[in-house]
Amino acid sequence: MKQLPPEYYQELEEIQAIDFVLVELTLYLDTHPNDQQAMQQFNEYAKYAKKLKRNFEAKFGPLQQYGNSYTDAKWSWGKMPWPWQI
Incomplete structure (x- = not known):
């Protein structure tokens, strides 16, 4: 597997942390609407998560599937490791 720069891992970890916060807030708001x-x-x-993901994708390629991320001209899906591979 191709060696990735340290900022790849740092930015992905920050995205995962923010996504965790959003899941927890969603669960809380389900019971405290x-x-x-x-x-x-x-x-x-949510706004911050979108910004982080947009910045990550500009540097490293698509992050999300099902139309949540745009593709580049090279159809880069599968060229970077999936989150569970790192």
Whole structure:
């Protein structure tokens, strides 16, 4: 497997951490749907997650499937390791 730069792993770890926060906030909001502060946090983290993923994809290629990520002109799917491979 091709050696990846350290920032690949750092940025992927940050994306995974933010996604974890979003899952936890989703579960919390399922039982506390009127918590305005939690909704605000959710929206802030969702916006931040999109920014992180957009930046990651600009450097390393597509991150998400099913139309959630655009492809590049080389159809780069499968050229980088999948998250479970690192």
